[in-house]
Amino acid sequence: xxxxxxxxSVSVSPGQTASITCSGENLGDKFxxxxxxxxxxxxxxxxxxxxxxxxxxxxxxxxxxxxxxATLTISGAQATDEADYHCQAxxxxxxxxxxxxxxxxx
Amino acid sequence: xxxLVQSGAEVKKTGASVKVSCKASGYTFTTYYMHWVRQAPGQxxxxxxxxxxxxxxxxYTQKLQGRITMTRATSTSxxxxxxxxxxxxxxxxxxxxxxxxxSKRGTNYYYGIDVWGQGTTVTVSS
Numbered sequence: 660x661x662x663x664x665x666x667x668s669v670s671v672s673p674g675q676t677a678s679i680t681c682s683g684e685n686l687g688d689k690f691x692x693x694x695x696x697x698x699x700x701x702x703x704x705x706x707x708x709x710x711x712x713x714x715x716x717x718x719x720x721x722x723x724x725x726x727x728x729a730t731l732t733i734s735g736a737q738a739t740d741e742a743d744y745h746c747q748a749x750x751x752x753x754x755x756x757x758x759x760x761x762x763x764x765x
Numbered sequence: 766x767x768x769l770v771q772s773g774a775e776v777k778k779t780g781a782s783v784k785v786s787c788k789a790s791g792y793t794f795t796t797y798y799m800h801w802v803r804q805a806p807g808q809x810x811x812x813x814x815x816x817x818x819x820x821x822x823x824x825y826t827q828k829l830q831g832r833i834t835m836t837r838a839t840s841t842s843x844x845x846x847x848x849x850x851x852x853x854x855x856x857x858x859x860x861x862x863x864x865x866x867x868s869k870r871g872t873n874y875y876y877g878i879d880v881w882g883q884g885t886t887v888t889v890s891s
Contacts, residue, residue: 660827692877694810701860701884702810707877745810749875752824754800759809 661750663757670763677733679760681746684727689748691729693722696759697742705744706731736764767791769861769882779891782849787861787882794842795819797863800878801835801846805857813859816844851889858884 663683671677681691691709694702704713706722709729719734729748733740741764746757772786787799801813814825816835823835829848837844844861865876 690875692875694878696810701881702862702878703881704877704879707875707879711877713877713879743809747810747812747878749873753826754812754815756802756810756812 661748661753661755663746663748663755665744665746665757665760667758668761668763670765671733671736673738673764674735677736677740677762677764679731679733679744679746679762681729681731681748681757682727683729683748683755683757686727686729686748687725689724689750691722691724692747693720693729693731694745694747695740695742696745702745733762736762738764740764767863767880769863769880771859771861771882771885774886774888776888776890777851779851779853779889781851781889782847783851783887784845784847785859785861785885785887787844787846789842789844789863792863794839796865798866799835799837799844800860800862800864801833802860802862802878803857804860804884805854808857811857813846815864818844848887851887853889853891856887856889858886860884 693706696702705720709724710722721732743759745759770788816823818837834847862878862881864878867874
């Protein structure tokens with residue numbers, strides 16, 4: 660079965676840039692989405708179709724996808740960005756999530 | 766605005782079944798696919814399956830094949846997820862969530878899971 664791999668944790672200082680990766684075989688041939696989940700809350704879509712931002716998501720969130728890796732980039736990270744981030748893609752007609760990455764802003 | 770409201774928490778015995786409902790409002794029910802996603806305590810998100818409310822077609826993760834059934838009632842804009850033969854490892858928060866998926870010239874375009882339910886806690890114990 661298809662798998663997506665994320666680092667368990669990433670740390671960033673306030674105002675700096677955070678990059679969270681998601682790896683999977685030929686992931687660049689698929690569409691990747693990213694979700695932010697704060698403690699005790701339902702996930703929120705932050706990126707879809709690799710690099711598209713839904714309305715209401717700040718411009719500091721961006722995405723890319725090439726080869727075997729999709730990347731979520733948060734430019735000028737803020738304390739409010741501290742959360743778990745999950746990547747997701749489709750393999751034929753099956754959805755797959757990565758294991759999630761805990762972003763710490765300190 | 767679009768909203769998904771799920772049924773309340775459940776406590777079940779090992780081997781029993783659970784049926785969770787998800788009522789949609791604020792949008793045309795048949796124009797968005799509905800996912801079911803679960804999250805075990807302290808773990809990541811796990812995709813369970815998807816239903817097309819328009820025709821009722823479904824796709825399930827291989828891991829749950831034979832134990833999971835997704836259905837919908839268009840008259841009440843509600844989708845249901847039933848999981849049978851429950852085990853302790855099925856203890857999790859279960860989410861329904863919608864996504865727009867459009868097919869163009871043989872390619873599916875996924876617009877992201879943009880609305881999520883509040884989650885339903887299912888606890889399985891012996």
